[in-house]
Amino acid sequence: MTANLCHAVAMSTRDFDRLFAPRSLVLVGATDRAGSVGAVTLANLRNGGFAGALYLVNPKHASVAGMPCFPDVGHVPQTPDLAVIATPPDRVAGVVRQLGDKGTRAAVILTAGFGELGERGRAMQREISEAAAAQSIRVIGPNCVGIMVPDVGLNASFAHLAPSNGDVAFVSQSGALITAVLDWAKPRGIGFSKVISLGDMADVDFGDTLEYLRTDAATQAILLYVEGFSDGGKFMSAARAVSANKPVIVLKVGRNAEAARAAHSHTGALAGSDVVYDAAFRRAGMLRVDTMPEMFDAVETLGRTGAQSGDRLTILTNGGGPGVMATDALVSRGGVPAQLGAQTLEKLNAILPPTWSHGNPVDMIGDAGPKEYRETLETLLGDPGSDAILVLNCPTALSDPSEAAKAVIETIRTSRTSDGVRNVFTSWLGEYSAAPARALFDAAQIPTYDTPDDAVDGFMCRVRYAHSQAVLAEIPVPDPAADGTVDAVIARALAAGRRWLDSDGVDAVLSVYQIPTPPSRTVADAAGAAAAARELGGPVALKLRSPDITHKSEVGGVALDLHGEEEVRNAALAMLQHVKTARPDARLEGFFVQSMVRRPDAIELIAGLSVDPVFGPVVLFGRGGTAVEIIADTSLELAPINAALARLQMQRTRVWRLLQGYRGQPPAAIDAVAAVLVRLSDLIVEHPQIAELDINPLLADAQGVLALDARIAVTSNLEANARARSVRSRDAGDAVEVRP
């Protein structure tokens, strides 16, 4: 790690203590006007229980709410640690400059109406950023609800409710989500260590905030609400570091195109593709959820369970139906019903009546009481074939649900003293009779859920978190090819003003990175094509060469399975004629003649590279062919990757099953496929001028892989350098994380 990077990380949380543990405050824009942001914020600041000094500023008033009010910041008798700003938009920049002169180093800007007010608003916002930077003031907002630190009595917000104290930090890009979460949490008694509304992120962003919360002793878990951001490298660096220490649960909206557009109009953030965020959160060791209740369920689940290595669940129940419901939920979410061991079956036969289900789900039958719950759970906890156990209960008139709960709690307590620790999840069905049992589980810190589906979600939350943490643990070291060929190919294309490499260039790049291609020749005309066909022998494919045509097959620029010189010559001439009509503008540079590959049982894959505006280069893997988007079976990983990450990436697709061997086919050479992905990752890390790459189809069978068709686009050095910086900054996160 370089000194420079150390400096960058330290910089990001400079003066954060003044933001979150200030000794004195000033509210600029204090007012009595009922229902205004200034009045609500003043009430919150006074009611929060803040012990330090609070000053008010408003040039229009000498006193507000019975407190003295100063005409400007300069007149405040002390240098406040933190300023809270609620003035009209056009006055904010001036206030920031005054605060700088006064020596205040932290501000929360509640004022809204910048990013959404067109060019004038954007100009105001730039002025604020410049003023804050010039005066070294840390700024949260503008366009935010504020910040809350219940532990120190700080409520610098215009939220309608104050949170109680707790050990969870909530960081949100949307103010509306802050108030909704507080409103939802209050009757549930859920408390917070910090509530931070980031707003438009003129200065403080997710990266800075995560870095600060990483070492915040009051925070045990972090919840993020994300709509989108622009600096992916900084985010990843901080995120990977914090995720190694405490759970981070992220709710990101904008999963689809329509939603991304809406997010754009809301925050003005440049949103990347959502699947890239997905890959980034996973790579950062985070757990992604889809709804607000899931966010809190996940916190509770992770807080009440230990690390879990696998995805095999045993279900214990006193009613068959709910057992099947839980199994349905498990399988549909990608979990695995555990197989009971022979020893376990034998023990259960001795404990349970002969009518028990003799398998998983373990249905003890309706009249099972505390004794059956205790003995069965004890037995299941000892089965090494299971990674966790879900205990269900249906109310009956024949046995008390609370007594069953007590037996389960006692069993878990005593089994925890032995070494066979396994996570136990519970769901007592119903509500009227289930409520007392749920209270018992809550008191014992055992995860409990209203429905079997929710309980399975809890189990899968542990499974997904383990996957994400495994990805986090991988630190790929790129292995550059160290060969001047690719640089030369790229330089030639850029010099010629071409974005897409020609066939020779593509072939050269793939060859340097050891990605196999069929034998081929580049020729100038139909006669050359015929000669090449003779030379190659066997059937050939003929492809038009044109710097202006990317999707050759769409304009009849590809002919397959041509036999003999005559057929090749005729096809070449026909192709020229057709393309001259269809695309008269296109420059034609001859043909590319390639041996036809006869591997009818090979699987068609796609492997690719592209560059996300937020997170930089990404590697694509999936099922190939002409309808990649419709088959929709791809997975993304941020570059750089190693073989382990490539394997995990492949496992997230459906085609993975096909690669294992199918209907009598032997398994494909999976290591060879993984190697292609890793080499592509190396390629783009070493050559940031690579903008896009598609190998489609990449054939895979037992013999190995073969790239049948590939396209590579390059970009200028200027863009490329910026991208390289982003990747290096992402690596820094790994460096931070491995420090002792």
Add this chain to the structure above:
Amino acid sequence: MTANLCHAVAMSTRDFDRLFAPRSLVLVGATDRAGSVGAVTLANLRNGGFAGALYLVNPKHASVAGMPCFPDVGHVPQTPDLAVIATPPDRVAGVVRQLGDKGTRAAVILTAGFGELGERGRAMQREISEAAAAQSIRVIGPNCVGIMVPDVGLNASFAHLAPSNGDVAFVSQSGALITAVLDWAKPRGIGFSKVISLGDMADVDFGDTLEYLRTDAATQAILLYVEGFSDGGKFMSAARAVSANKPVIVLKVGRNAEAARAAHSHTGALAGSDVVYDAAFRRAGMLRVDTMPEMFDAVETLGRTGAQSGDRLTILTNGGGPGVMATDALVSRGGVPAQLGAQTLEKLNAILPPTWSHGNPVDMIGDAGPKEYRETLETLLGDPGSDAILVLNCPTALSDPSEAAKAVIETIRTSRTSDGVRNVFTSWLGEYSAAPARALFDAAQIPTYDTPDDAVDGFMCRVRYAHSQAVLAEIPVPDPAADGTVDAVIARALAAGRRWLDSDGVDAVLSVYQIPTPPSRTVADAAGAAAAARELGGPVALKLRSPDITHKSEVGGVALDLHGEEEVRNAALAMLQHVKTARPDARLEGFFVQSMVRRPDAIELIAGLSVDPVFGPVVLFGRGGTAVEIIADTSLELAPINAALARLQMQRTRVWRLLQGYRGQPPAAIDAVAAVLVRLSDLIVEHPQIAELDINPLLADAQGVLALDARIAVTSNLEANARARSVRSRDAGDAVEVRP
């Protein structure tokens, strides 16, 4: 409709009034023993408020719980309308016979331990069924929790809680789900018209119960909990009739293989494949859900909204984030964000501040109050481009959530008097401040949900219900080919003891049903194959003929793209040699030589038929190729179908999009594909001896369709006749439904 069918339907609900509105009761197996089924049931019967006479029977006691107790049914001084039986298993059949002698015509058998107790239990259960049939007694159970009719004070169950009166009927195959639902419903104040635990269904089953509830005036909606059943025809007949009158919501467990196995061990029912149930519920106009809470949400949603024609939703919000969350949920569940009309945009520009989102979601910005809600909703209700509106609210300190709710309620109330009726769904985020607003919506019977996700589920529930009701409305009339060829082909195969038709037979069947195939020849040996290749001209495919090899490609029995006589002869000889080693047992009958088809841009589909053990013949459509199971892009429909149903079936796959034209390809001949599905349906309806059929691939492009490969299996007349009966019984449902 024939008299015979009328009789069958009437029979199914005979004496149901004695079950659900008895004037007198007898409990057989009454006891004082605390915690026993007999004691709990007696308490429930006495506490239910039943106005008629209640008699107790138990040979061991002269009185129970202070009431006189008779030694047997014969001694009861009156003929009770309904008997409730809680004796040990081996005494139940005897009690049923006594009841018959007494004249009682209805019984609820609570006793468990038949189906799950091996051969002895099954024998006892058969004895009960026979006794009940002989004595014309309607039986619910055995192995059930009982039945409850709060309206008449009947609680003939050993459930731990009594339901309150309401207008929803709950019918469950699992007793555990009965108690769980009652426990869940009690604190929520949800009442029931009937609660019916069907248990092992020795007599009364889902079909009978649905037929009874169809005309039950006390029941406005029906909830079913299903694990599996055997008589699909009877179920469909009753289900289609009732769904035309009132909503039926079904929770069926066992979505996957593991779960189906568990259900099997639980109820002993012969479970068909779950996707067939899915098709059947949809065809029956029902709404399928996955969890218990969804079941009640669906009842509420359907009860509080009107019919809805489309899937386009407009989202109205005062906070951007929740709007995006709702859009995410909408798109991920298959709904469509509505496009605002130009007129609507213009009106909203006049109503809302300039910072509003200018699109859908309509984000009015955080300080929107009742006036903005009213005016905006009014405008949106007038936009014909939207099928429904979702109104969201985030709590703020600047505006009261309850005031916004009142404005929305008032707007809906006044707009309902005009003719532009659109469904409005609401979700007030949070809990503390949202609770009073939710109470207002509940009082106004406006659907309201805790989260935007739940609200979108509510909207989609209306969308799916509309789809299901559209399917219900289609009544296909099969159009038989009326040609003796197929009968002859089938007879020849059966006479030869062959399950799979040979190539000639397949070709003949497809030809009668006008399904196009490439030119082909059937030959006896390698020399014949070479001659056929010369005759056909161009490249050919060569396929081995063997009655013992179904998947020819797996044993090297298929060679493609052979050019010229020499190549065909060599391939044929090589094939013979290989198969003789790989499958020495297989009988070889020569070869099938087929012109190679050159339609590289055609889409590979699969079309097929098979016979479900519960629901009879089904038609399959989907993406074809060698990995159909892994691509997992198929949809099922019960035969018979018509062109409209075939189209709806195709639209449920991903490949549907591909058929619309993709990457410069013209749209495929969709009508031709639909015609193939309809003709296959006609084939199996006219020839119930067809057991299985696969056309894979079925090529489809702009020119039309072409069946490249097909396999057809047939079965004996005995099985086939049973199947034909099942299809006819299903048709009866349609007949019932179209009566005025």
